[in-house]
Amino acid sequence: MNVAVIGLGLIGGSVLRAFAVAGHRVFGYDADPATRATARTAAAQAPAAARWQVVPTVRDAVAAAELVVVAVPLPAVGQVLDEVAAVGYSGLVTDVTSVKGPVRQLVERHLHRRHDRLASFVGGHPMAGRETSGFTAADPDLFAGCAWVLCLDPSVTSVTDWLAVAAAVTALGARVVPATADEHDRAVAAISHVPHLLAAALAATAATSPLAWSLAAGSFRDGTRVAASRPELVAAMCGGNAPAVRLALDDVLAALAQARDALDADEPDALDADEPIADLTSWLAAGSTARSGWPPQPGKPLELPARPDALLRLGRAGGWVTAVADDRRTVTAVRPAPVDDDPDDDLFG
Known part of the structure; x- marks a missing residue:
């Protein structure tokens, strides 16, 4: 299959490499000339059977493509879709953006209304990543065993197209999770977007104390890893999913307020009083039980009908x-x- 990947950062670069390793003919494009040069050099150094081509324009990338993967940040998606539409592309398009409702709206506005030969679209989001970014961090094995959401909104998504993308993605080793765009956005707000905000808050707060900063170890490392992500990418991710992020953040803030209340027990001697400890133990139990059961x-x-x-x-x-x-x-x-x-x-x- 001929695959075009537009955007060669960590995720796009990994998609490009993974499809190339799987034996597909892959064309990559990035708006940044330096990134294109880096990807072109890497292609020349890759094994012959797993090489890709880096091209100078979106038009060149999609000219012979059967599948186009849009792998740019949310603010750039509309422009890329405009360029794909301007070419008159009528094949299959997917994306890897971390919010799906806004992308669905962009597809309708910038792709489906631009020309008569409508390209087919299946929204996607691989639940894989690192705190590092850029093509140099790309890894063809990044998606092995990862959950990769493919949106299936029955009123707008062809199940035939969905299955075509699912077949391509599972061949990369990913686990495809079917969901509507709205279901996806509510879910990732809780398990991806709000954790980025919490990690940033924890890191910024700890950094105000030189002593705390020097003592930080395992729990700080694990709780703040994603705080090292590029702020503009996290802002686009959370801002693009603002309604769902607000609700999820309110839930977490309410839970933290309960922990704060547990620490407010009125006792004359904190060394002798056990009320705060008992209250916190009860508060911590639900999270401990949940985390101990993850991953499922x-x-x-089992075999299911493709309906x-x-x-x-x-x-x-x-x-x-x-x-x-x-x-x-x-x-x-x-x-x-x-x-x-x-x-x-x-x-x-």
Whole structure:
């Protein structure tokens, strides 16, 4: 398959490398000439069977493409879609942006309204990344075993197109999670976007104390890793998903307020009083239990019909697709274990 990757940062560069390693013919483009030069040099040094071409324009990248992967930050998505539309591209387009509702709106405005031969679009978001960025951090193995959301909004997404992208992505080793754009945005607000805000707050607060800064160790490292991400990327990610991030952040702030209240127990001698400890123990229990159960253990593989209703029920149950049948009629799927006695009933409907 001919694949075009527009944007060659960490995720786009990793997508380009992964598709090249998988044997596809891959064309890469980035608006930054220095990034293009770096990617071109890396291609020359790659094994012959896993090389890619770096081209000077979006037009050159998509000219022969069967799949276009848009891998630029949210503020640049509209411009890239305009360029794809201007070429008259009528193939399949996906993206790797961390918010999906706004991208869906951009696709409607900049791609589907621009020309008669409508390109097909399937929103995507690989749940993989690092605090480092740029093409030099790209890794073809970045997506092995990772969850890769592919949006399936029945009113706007063709299941045939969805399955085509799912087949390509699972071949890279990813676990494809079906979800609507709105479901995705609510979920990532809680597990990705708000954690970036918390990490930034923790890091900035600790940095005000030289002593704390010198004592920081494992818990600080693990709790603040993503604070090293580029601020403009995090701002675009959280700002682009502001309604869902506000709700998730309110939930976390309310939970932290409960912890603060537990520390406010009125005792004459803190060394003798056990009320704050008891209250905090109770408050901490839910998080401890939840984190101890993550990541979910996979159940037994099952075969599901490749229907939107079955696929969305799978995603809502925390499951994922590991392979798409050649005839596109069924998928191999996995749900977390343990489940009820007969896990297939509610998925097949």
